[in-house]
Amino acid sequence: MKNIISLALLHLALSLTFLPVSHGRGANLIETTCQSTPFYNLCVRTLQSDPRSSSADVSGLAHIGADKLKAKATAALGQITGLLKVAKDPKLKMALRDCVDYYNAIIKYDIPVAIEAVAKGDPKFGVQGANDAANEADACERRFKNQPNSRISASNKAVHDLSAVVASIVQLLL
Amino acid sequence: MVYKGIYHLFYQYNPKGAVWGNIVWAHSTSTDLVNWTPHAVAIYPSQPSDINGCWSGSATILPGGKPAILYTGIDPKNSQVQNLAVPKNLSDPYLTEWIKSPKNPLMQPTAQNQINASSFRDPTTAWLGPDKKWRVIIGSKINRQGLAVLYKSKDFVNWVESPTPLHSAKDNGMWECPDFYPVLVTGQNGVDAFLNGPSVKHVLKISLDDTKHEYYTIGSYDRVKDIYTPDKGSVESDSGLRYDYGKYYASKTFFDGVKNRRILMGWMNESSIAADDIKKGWAGVHAIPRKIWLAKSGKQLIQWPVAEIEKQRANHVSLPSKLLKGGSVIEISGVAAAQADVDISFKISDFEKAEVLKPSWTNPQLLCSQKGASVKGSLGPFGLLVLASKNLKENTAVFFRIFKGQNKYVVLMCSDQSRSSLNQDNDKTTYGAFLNVDPLHQKLSLRSLIDHSIVESFGGGGKACITARVYPTLAINNDAHLYVFNNGSKAVKIAKLDAWSMKTAKIN
Numbered sequence: 001m002k003n004i005i006s007l008a009l010l011h012l013a014l015s016l017t018f019l020p021v022s023h024g025r026g027a028n029l030i031e032t033t034c035q036s037t038p039f040y041n042l043c044v045r046t047l048q049s050d051p052r053s054s055s056a057d058v059s060g061l062a063h064i065g066a067d068k069l070k071a072k073a074t075a076a077l078g079q080i081t082g083l084l085k086v087a088k089d090p091k092l093k094m095a096l097r098d099c100v101d102y103y104n105a106i107i108k109y110d111i112p113v114a115i116e117a118v119a120k121g122d123p124k125f126g127v128q129g130a131n132d133a134a135n136e137a138d139a140c141e142r143r144f145k146n147q148p149n150s151r152i153s154a155s156n157k158a159v160h161d162l163s164a165v166v167a168s169i170v171q172l173l174l
Numbered sequence: 175m176v177y178k179g180i181y182h183l184f185y186q187y188n189p190k191g192a193v194w195g196n197i198v199w200a201h202s203t204s205t206d207l208v209n210w211t212p213h214a215v216a217i218y219p220s221q222p223s224d225i226n227g228c229w230s231g232s233a234t235i236l237p238g239g240k241p242a243i244l245y246t247g248i249d250p251k252n253s254q255v256q257n258l259a260v261p262k263n264l265s266d267p268y269l270t271e272w273i274k275s276p277k278n279p280l281m282q283p284t285a286q287n288q289i290n291a292s293s294f295r296d297p298t299t300a301w302l303g304p305d306k307k308w309r310v311i312i313g314s315k316i317n318r319q320g321l322a323v324l325y326k327s328k329d330f331v332n333w334v335e336s337p338t339p340l341h342s343a344k345d346n347g348m349w350e351c352p353d354f355y356p357v358l359v360t361g362q363n364g365v366d367a368f369l370n371g372p373s374v375k376h377v378l379k380i381s382l383d384d385t386k387h388e389y390y391t392i393g394s395y396d397r398v399k400d401i402y403t404p405d406k407g408s409v410e411s412d413s414g415l416r417y418d419y420g421k422y423y424a425s426k427t428f429f430d431g432v433k434n435r436r437i438l439m440g441w442m443n444e445s446s447i448a449a450d451d452i453k454k455g456w457a458g459v460h461a462i463p464r465k466i467w468l469a470k471s472g473k474q475l476i477q478w479p480v481a482e483i484e485k486q487r488a489n490h491v492s493l494p495s496k497l498l499k500g501g502s503v504i505e506i507s508g509v510a511a512a513q514a515d516v517d518i519s520f521k522i523s524d525f526e527k528a529e530v531l532k533p534s535w536t537n538p539q540l541l542c543s544q545k546g547a548s549v550k551g552s553l554g555p556f557g558l559l560v561l562a563s564k565n566l567k568e569n570t571a572v573f574f575r576i577f578k579g580q581n582k583y584v585v586l587m588c589s590d591q592s593r594s595s596l597n598q599d600n601d602k603t604t605y606g607a608f609l610n611v612d613p614l615h616q617k618l619s620l621r622s623l624i625d626h627s628i629v630e631s632f633g634g635g636g637k638a639c640i641t642a643r644v645y646p647t648l649a650i651n652n653d654a655h656l657y658v659f660n661n662g663s664k665a666v667k668i669a670k671l672d673a674w675s676m677k678t679a680k681i682n
Contacts, residue, residue, distance in 0.1 A: 105449035109193045116195055120227060120248050121292025124383055125194040132448045139447055139599045174347055174384050 027054070033061055037168035039161045046162065058172050062118050062126065065166040069133065070111045072162055076155035077103040080140075083152070095143035099152070102136040106159070110136070114170065123173040130167035134160045175233040175428050177241055178267045181207055183439065184216055184243070185460065186230060186424075192457040193448055197227050199245070202682055203268055206482045207437070207463045209680035213270050216259075223247045223257050223278040230351060231256075232426060234300040234308075234330075240264060242330060243272065244310060246295040247279060253291040255279030256312060258331065281312065281325055281333050289314060289323065296351045296381075299428065300330070301368045304397055311340045313349040313380075320346035320380065322354070324400055341378060341402040343410040348383035351424050354402065355436065357392075357475070362467040364436030366429040370397055375468060377475065378402050379425070382412055386423050389414035390475065392468070405473075415474055418461075419539070419607035420589055420631075420641040421445060427466060438466045438477060442628065445591075445601040445643040461630060461641060462623060469637070474610065478636040479623060487515055487674035498556060498660045498668050503566070505657050510675035512626050512654035516558060519619040521669040522576065527552045531577035531584050542588035542606030547571030547661060554586075556660040560624050561594065563648035564655060570594040570644050571659070572622050572631045576613055585609040585618065587633040587640065594644035607638040617669055625676070626650070 030053055034043035043065075047053040050064045080103060084096040114129035137160040141153060175182050180203050187200035199217035202210040217228045224247025231245025243259045257278040262271035281297075283289035293315045300310040308330055311322040321342035325333040340354065356365050356374045365374060379390040389412065391404035404410060417425055417438065425440035440461040444451050451457035464477040491508040498504070498520075506516070529552050535541050547555050547569075557573025559566065571590040576583055587609045591602040611618060611634040622631045629642045649655065656673065660666055 101449045101453070102447070105447070105452055109191060109448050109452065113193050113195050120252050121254055121295075122229070124386065128194070129448075135447050135599065136449055139449070142598055 029056075029058070030061065033058055033169055033172065034165075036172060037165040039165050042161055043165045043169075046165070058169065059118055062166065062169045062173065063115060065162070065169050066111050066114050066118075066130075069130075069159070069162045069166050070107060072155075073103055073106045073111070073133070073159050076137075076152070076159055077107065079155055080152060098143050099140040102140045106133045106136050106163075114166065118170060118173065123170050126170040127167050127174070130163050130170055134163035134167065137163065175235065175241055176430050176432055177235075177239070177269060179432055180205060180267055181430075182233070182269060183210070183460070184233070185441070187215070189215070192451040192455060197229060199228050201270070206485070207480050208482050208486065210682060211680070212682045213268055216270070216272050217243070217245065217274075219247075221247070221257070221274055221278055223249050223255050224274075225250055226252055229254070230296045230424065232297055232299045233428070234310075236330065241269065244280075244297040244300065246297065246312075249279065249282075251291075253283055254294040255283075256281035256294075256297050256333075275331060277331055280331060281335075287335055290316065293348050294323070298352050298354055298426075300327075301354075303368075303400070309340075309400060311352050311354055313352045314339075315346075315348040318345050318347060319343065320349035320382075322349060322352045322378070322380075322402075326400075336400055338401065340400060341404075343380075346380070346382060346384070346411060349380045350383050351379075351381040351388075351426065353377075353379040353426055355427055355429075356395075357436070357468040359468060359472065360470075362465065363434045364429050364467070366431070368395065368397065370395075375472065376402060378404070379417065379427075381424055385412045387412050387416055388418070388423060388425060389416050391415070392472065392475070416607075417475070417477065418639045418641050420605040420639075421643050422461060422639075422641045435465050436467065437480065438464045440464075440641075442641055442643055445603075446645050447599045450599065450645070459628060461628075464636075464639075474637065476636040477639055478632065479621075479630070483515075483623070486676040486679060488677055489675040491673045493668060493671035495670065496668050497665050498658060499665045500660055500663045503559070503657050503659045505655060506671070506673050509656065509673045510652075510654075511656040512561065512624065512649070512651050513676045513678070514560075514624045514656060514673060515621070515676050516560070516624070516656065516671075516673045517619070517621040518558065518658065518671045519617045519669045520556065520574070521617050521667040522553060522613050523667070524664055525553065525576070525578070525583060525614065527664055528576050528578040528583060529553070531579045535577075538586055538588075538606035538608050539604065540606075541586060542590065543604040545575065546588070546590045546592050546604060547573055547659070548593075549661075551575055551662045553577075553664050553666070554660075554662045555588070556662055556666050557620055557658070558622055559655075559657040559659050560622055560629055561644055561646050561649045562655045562657055563646065563653065566657075568593060568595055568646045568649045569657075570629055570642060570646075572620065572629065572640070573659070574609070574618055574620070574633070575662075583613050585611050585613055585633075587620075587631075587638050589629065589631055589640040589642045591642050591644055594642075594646060596647050597645055600645050602644075605640045605642060607633070607640060609633045609638045611637060623676070624656075
C-alpha cells in the first residue's frame with residue numbers, strides 16, 4: 001500500500017514537473033511580439049487561439065498570424081459572394097465584384113507569398129504581402145463610401161487590422 | 175553582363191503569377207540595352223541546393239571570356255546557399271542553356287562558420303586579387319549588423335571563407351545585393367580590374383532590407399588585407415548617398431567592355447495593389463540602364479540614361495529661352511506625353527527672397543511631402559507636371575525648391591505623386607533628394623523620362639535620381655499632357671527646353 005502511494009506521489013510529482021509551460025516562455029514571446037504591433041489585444045487573442053503558438057518562435061507566430069488572416073479573409077470573401085448572389089443594384093454588384101478581386105488577391109497571393117517569404121528568409125516580401133492585404137481590405141471598404149454596408153465594413157476592418165498585425169510581426173524578422 | 179557583344183539581363187521572375195514567389199532566373203538579351211528579346215528561363219530549381227528557389231546572384235567573366243554565375247539557392251531545409259552555373263555551350267551567343275556544378279552548394283551556412291542560414295545571399299561579381307585568387311562577397315547580417323562576407327577561391331569552385339568580412343556596419347540590418355567595384359577618378363569611363371593607385375577609387379553599394387533603399391559609399395580597398403574602408407565623412411545608413419531616391423532596388427552594375435563604361439541596372443516594383451497587378455498580368459519593371467561614374471569632386475557617383483535610349487527620340491520640340499513667371503503653367507505640346515523624354519534647364523538670378531532652410535530640415539523626403547507641388551513658395555516649386563490630365567486633376571510633379579542654407583543655397587528636388595492618380599488604391603508616397611548643384615553659378619537641369627506608369631527623373635545631369643511608379647486614370651495615352659510650371663512667387667528663366675516623343679522599344 002505504501003509503495004503504491006509512493007509510486008502515485010512520484011508519478012504526480014513527475015507529471016507536474018513536465019506540465020506544458022503555457023504560462024511561461026511561450027506567453028512572454030506572444031506578449032513581446034504583439035507589443036510591436038498596432039493592435040495588441042487582437043494580436044494576443046488571435047495567436048493564443050492557436051495551440052501552436054505556445055511553442056512557436058517569431059517565424060512561427062508570423063505563420064500562425066498568416067493562417068488566421070487567411071481564415072478571416074476567406075470568411076469575408078464568403079460573405080461578399082453571398083451578398084453578390086442576391087444583389088440587384090448594378091452599382092452594388094460592381095462594388096462587390098471589385099471586393100471579390102481584392103479578397104482573391106489576399107487569399108491566393110498575399111498570404112501564400114508571406115508564408116513562403118518567412119519560411120525562406122526573405123521577410124520583406126512577407127511584410128509587403130501583409131501590407132498589401134491591409135490595402136486590399138481598405139480598397140474594398142472604399143467601394144462602399146457612398147453606400148455604407150456595415151456587414152462588410154466589420155469584415156474589412158477585421159482583415160485590415162489583422163493584416164497590420166501580421167505585417168508588424170514579419171517586420172521583426174528583417 | 176556582356177558576352178560576344180550581346181548584353182544579357184537575368185532577372186528574378188515568377189512564371190506563375192504577378193507577385194513574388196516560385197522565383198527563377200529569367201533571361202533576355204539585347205544588342206543596344208534598349209530593345210530586348212526574351213529567352214528560355216536560364217536557371218530554375220533542379221538540384222537540392224536550389225530546389226526551393228533560385229534567388230539573386232551575379233555573373234563574373236572568367237579569363238578567356240567565359241561567363242560564370244554565382245547565385246543563391248534555397249535548399250531543402252530552406253537555408254540560403256551559394257551555387258555555380260556555367261553556360262552549356264559557349265558558342266551559343268545567346269547562352270540559352272546553363273549547367274550547374276555537381277559540387278553545389280559551394281558556400282553554405284554551417285555550425286562551424288556560424289553564418290545565419292536565412293541571411294546569406296546575393297553573391298556579387300567576383301574579382302581577382304594580386305595573389306591570383308578570386309574574391310566574392312555575399313550579403314549577410316549578425317543580429318542588426320549588416321556585413322559583406324568574403325570568400326576566396328583559386329579555381330572558382332572551392333571557396334574558403336575569409337576570417338574578416340570585406341566590410342560591415344552597425345544597425346543597418348541585412349545587407350542585400352552588395353555590389354563592390356572600382357571607378358576611375360577622372361572621366362566617365364568604366365574600369366574592370368581592381369587596380370590600386372591614385373587613378374582608382376572603390377564603391378560599395380548595399381541594398382538595405384529594412385528600408386528597401388540602396389546606399390553607397392566611396393572609399394579605398396586594401397587588396398592585401400581585403401578590407402574596404404569608406405572615405406571619411408561617409409554616411410553608412412539609410413541617410414547616406416543613394417543611387418535613386420525613389421522606387422529603385424536590388425540594382426547591380428556591370429562593366430561594359432564594348433563601350434568601356436560601367437552600367438547600372440535597377441528594379442522598380444509596383445506602387446499598385448496586388449489585385450491590380452493580377453488584373454494587368456504583370457508586376458515589376460527594370461529602369462533604363464544608366465551609365466555610372468565618379469563625379470569630379472570624388473564625393474558622389476553620377477548616373478545618366480545610356481546614350482542608346484536617345485535613338486527612341488522623335489518629334490523634337492524645343493522651346494526658346496523664356497521667363498517663367500510665378501504662378502504660370504505652360505503646356506509642352508507636340509510630344510506624346512505618356513511616352514516622352516524631357517530635358518529642361520533653369521537659370522535663377524534673383525535669390526533675395528529664397529525661403530530659409532531650417533536646420534531641422536534634414537530629411538528631403540519628409541520636406542517634399544510637407545511642401546508638395548501645390549504648396550506655394552518663393553523660389554519654387556518650379557519644374558514639370560508629367561502624366562497630367564487636361565484639368566490637372568491628375569499630375570505627377572517633378573520640381574525644385576531653392577532654400578537659403580548656412581553658407582550657400584540649397585536645392586531640393588522632389589517627385590510628388592500625391593495627385594498622380596484618382597485611384598486611391600495606389601501608394602502615392604512623395605520622394606525627395608537634396609541636389610548638389612550651386613544655383614548661383616550653375617544652371618539647374620532636370621530630365622524626365624516618362625513611360626506610362628514610370629517616371630525616371632535626373633537632376634543636375636544625374637547627381638540626384640528619383641524614380642516613381644504612377645497609375646493615372648485620366649492622363650493616359652493621348653489624354654496625357656506635359657507642362658512646365660512655377661508655383662513660386664519669383665520668376666525663373668527657362669534657359670533650355672527640349673522634349674521628344676519616345677518610340678516604343680521591343681520589350682519583354
